[in-house]
Amino acid sequence: MSTSKRERERARLREQKWTRRQADARARRRRVWTIAAAVSGVAVVAGVTALAVSANAPDATYTLPPAAAAEDREWTGELRTSAGDIAFTLDGQAAPQAVANFVSLARAGFFDDTDCHRLTTANIFVLQCGDPTGTSTGGPGYTFGPVENTPEDGFFPAGTIAMARAQSTDSQGSQFFLVYEDSTLPTNTGGYTVFGKITSGLDVVRAVADAGTADGAVDGSPATPVTIEGVETQ
Template structure:
């Protein structure tokens, strides 16, 4: 009888030990599942933030799927922009200016609309007349989503400018469509960050207009096909859709009259 009681107690002890182990195992499983869920959520958040950051970098503002021309960030308030050296908008004379932008020996005929974008055109006239652009590079080519060659940065990496910034945006297309041949000013998210960097659209491109679009200066009237064959078709140096051109591009001269 005593032997049976002892055996029963041992069975109950083994059962309690087993149940305790099962409870520990269950808790570990729950903790592991919880940790995996938390890690998964964290990964999703990180990826979402990284994607958002990439979109912001590429578009100069959130919400668009393709890279857009951008410059160094500048003050967002008109009163805070650097106006000390900004050329007077009167310089554009409310008329069309014609000239030649020469890249790698390729002469692009250009027309700038001083009536539609007086401040931007006045700035370009002033910089061109000073020889500011001579010898500068076209540092950025985009070949995926949008189709532009970006030029005019004295730093050569997208961070430079003429020592002043101005705004707001002028003459931006209401539908966000920039036809091939368009010449427009690059900027960051702020409308008051325009400086010396501009971009040439070599194929019809739609750019986000949620922050005001981009100032259209004018158009390339000749030479675009030659630029495409000599520079654009070679793509970017690293083969990506947004980067330095595989064929280095230098502004030989920029004349306007």
């Protein structure tokens, strides 16, 4: 099978996976609403930058938690991927909204079985993940801002974990990037939220980067597929 055919097939499978996840989430929500109504007796329930993501998002099935949910503390966790495990810490004091968001999505299983869809191998050195559609257009159904804890000089050392976004600083959602070599990102568009760092497993990301992109370009899907199998936080 040619590279282009493989890419189309992978995109088709990702889209099918996303559709199933959305349907499952809607079904779970309907079940919760039905139970809530039965218990309460109430029938009605209230209910272009270097690392850009699309501002378009699917219908909301997740809710942005309050920044206070980050508990003003350091979190630890592990990103289990098909390429290897990546341990990390999250700074709930410096970037409370981003950390609360990431922990909430991780515990809801949002990232499970999603692919890291973008690798850059020149000028900036990052692996981008967190899009359930694998197209750079997916998200949790909401966006948030402003940017938190962004370095004034735009320097992101290797091991940094930061939020991707579209042009607006209020367009953060679920997509994030792992910096595998020291990188300097633009500062004139508002910066990027740094919310964590890799404590072990940076070699995993570097091995993916060493294999390059699927089409040999400096910016594209990684030649070594990276699927997030699960995320643990504590």
